[in-house]
Amino acid sequence: MNNTPLMLGAILILAVGTFSLRFAGPLMRSRFEIPERTQQFLAAAAIVLLTALIATSALMDGHGPAGIARPAGVLVGGILAWRKAPFILVVVAAATTAAVLRLLGVP
Amino acid sequence: MVFIIKPMRSIWRTLDRGLARDIALVCLADGVVGMSYGAISVGGGLPLWVPVLLSIVVFAGASQFLFVGIVAAGGSPIAAVIAGLLVNTRHVAFGLAVSDVIGGGWRRVPGSHLMTDENVAFALGQEDLKQRRAAYWAGGIGIFACWNVGVLVGGLAGTMITDTDVFGLDAAFPAVLLALVLPALRDRSTRTAALVGVVVALAATPFLPAGVPVLLALVGMVFYRAPKPALEVSR
Numbered sequence: 001m002n003n004t005p006l007m008l009g010a011i012l013i014l015a016v017g018t019f020s021l022r023f024a025g026p027l028m029r030s031r032f033e034i035p036e037r038t039q040q041f042l043a044a045a046a047i048v049l050l051t052a053l054i055a056t057s058a059l060m061d062g063h064g065p066a067g068i069a070r071p072a073g074v075l076v077g078g079i080l081a082w083r084k085a086p087f088i089l090v091v092v093a094a095a096t097t098a099a100v101l102r103l104l105g106v107p
Numbered sequence: 108m109v110f111i112i113k114p115m116r117s118i119w120r121t122l123d124r125g126l127a128r129d130i131a132l133v134c135l136a137d138g139v140v141g142m143s144y145g146a147i148s149v150g151g152g153l154p155l156w157v158p159v160l161l162s163i164v165v166f167a168g169a170s171q172f173l174f175v176g177i178v179a180a181g182g183s184p185i186a187a188v189i190a191g192l193l194v195n196t197r198h199v200a201f202g203l204a205v206s207d208v209i210g211g212g213w214r215r216v217p218g219s220h221l222m223t224d225e226n227v228a229f230a231l232g233q234e235d236l237k238q239r240r241a242a243y244w245a246g247g248i249g250i251f252a253c254w255n256v257g258v259l260v261g262g263l264a265g266t267m268i269t270d271t272d273v274f275g276l277d278a279a280f281p282a283v284l285l286a287l288v289l290p291a292l293r294d295r296s297t298r299t300a301a302l303v304g305v306v307v308a309l310a311a312t313p314f315l316p317a318g319v320p321v322l323l324a325l326v327g328m329v330f331y332r333a334p335k336p337a338l339e340v341s342r
Contacts, residue, residue: 010184015164017192022219025202037333046197047291051301052308052324058281077282087136094282098275
């Protein structure tokens with residue numbers, strides 16, 4: 001990917017678009033009330049998107065399965081997060097698990 | 108800068124020590140993830156300025172990973188923008204939830220740009236508005252600083268690191284997001300919708316271009332039912 005103007009343009013569109021999405025809430029809220037149920041629906045939709053992103057990035061690599069080390073690392077991190085372990089521990093444990101498994105020759 | 112420094116001092120006074128420590132911890136963790144992001148981007152063959160510029164002007168981890176992932180894999184930058192924007196649509200909902208925390212007038216501009224999953228979660232976990240404001244701004248400013256420094260350091264180191272998977276950084280990213288969404292997944296209806304979405308996204312991944320399967324997960328929202336009583340946020 002060496003097309004610099006195309007890359008720069010894409011980054012700027014993403015920046016402007018992302019800011020607009022972030023600004024929409026504070027802007028709309030000052031003009032009219034958003035129904036409670038609509039807000040809940042939007043929040044749940046965001047969680048659904050994020051969960052799918054987690055699953056695909058943890059279990060898949062491109063169009064195929066990701067092997068064992070990465071899902072195992074995410075699983076360890078996930079269990080620690082579920083047990084309400086500190087954020088930094090979740091990050092380090094997930095990375096370390098995957099790294100150690102790979103060191104042992106696990107794909 | 109004076110108009111930034113004075114509110115900063117009052118933010119610092121308002122934060123209690125436990126909360127300040129938690130926020131610092133999350134900032135540090137985001138710095139680590141930022142380092143992995145910088146390293147992964149450069150390791151994937153992108154020039155250093157791409158992750159650095161993205162981190163300053165977009166400042167949204169999940170969409171940045173998605174953008175770089177699609178582009179580094181040889182995908183179209185247009186597809187990467189669309190995928191990044193779609194992942195960031197959640198900020199509309201966040202913005203509605205924290206608009207009173209951000210405040211009015213000029214504050215809405217930096218306040219919107221500093222919006223992340225983490226500082227929104229921190230803000231909504233506080234009791235009164237003053238504490239919410241302090242948590243939101245301290246988290247936002249701290250994460251912005253750590254994230255950008257991390258990305259730069261990781262990107263510079265990444266030119267020497269050829270295989271970031273050796274360090275397990277590819278497992279750290281989903282784990283961080285998982286830690287962030289877990290509290291929301293305690294809601295049964297949201298969890299059902301998310302699980303259906305996960306199955307759809309995983310089934311679609313072998314056949315569709317990167318970014319699209321994640322969007323298809325929204326099909327899961329068919330199974331979502333808003334809870335009946337009005338939900339007080341994080342009380």
